[in-house]
Amino acid sequence: MSLPPPDSTFSRRTLVVLMEDKPGVLSHVSNLFRRRNYNIESLTVGHSETQDISRMTVVVHANDAMLEQVAKQLYKLINVTKVSEVNTDDAVMRELALIKVHAPSAQRAEIKQVVDIFRAQIIDVALDSMVIEITGDESKVESLISILKPFGIKELTRTGRVAMIRGSLTANGTRFGS
Template sequence: MKYTLVALMENKPGVLSRVAGLFRRRNYNIESLSVGHSETPNISRMTIVLHGDDRVVQQVVKQLAKLINVTEVLDVSSQPAVFRELALIKVKAGPGVRSEIIELANIFRARVVDVGAASLTVEITGPETRVNSLIGLLNPYGIDELARTGRVAMVREMNDNSGQAAYL
């Protein structure tokens, strides 16, 4: 099963290698890892997607929490959360297919961010499933380059009364 963890860590040299080294050393199966600044200065936020079972994930959480530079670890897998990924897709686009590709991109609410003589670069943001779908549809045209950020996650705020998340 796939799990999503969010970890907050001090933004210091070497912290990323501590985390990455931990995954390799403990033989954890990581699918993606995305890191950037958080709302707090000097604290980075990492979203980790991994495969495993409950026991493995609990181990990952506890081992991550043991790292001195990691200040907080959350397992958001079973919480209502927004999951997003960004991808840049450079797809072969000769004159004959260019409009088809733009149309596909529009359907996916993706944007064309670069147009060249032989290719288009499409930017898509969304849940991985949507990113995967677009990639699947663009594949037949020939994808020259693909860059994905990996998943970022944020827990939704619960509505006051219903206890239900407002899914947007």
């Protein structure tokens, strides 16, 4: 039984990582991903509910064996306190995007309509442009972007995925592999 397992399929997997808020901890994590050749799709970091603990959401393109290694390697970092995987089925996942779109007066109404359909928001209007804010899962953000493209997207920024388990369970109360 020494053969490596047949490669399970690669997919986008989401890890929530809790870590002490110490200088250099973010570069420790990003360095680890580069060094071990893991393929990150997005990485976001910010404060958590606990003071001095930061919370990171990482989306990696990985199969089961790789994801297990990612989690174990993250645990080896001294300031990482918790690693857990969250699944689409039992967690909410959101991303925020700001899109600056070309919007001369003739096209504003049409853009406004699209924005309403997506339940997005116009948060800034100038003579020939608008900034639109959208929150949702990646596919929703992507479809809005593709619909706005023909109008001319001047600038775009996306936060990457953040995730939270539904119900009373917390990321701090679960552990990778359980």
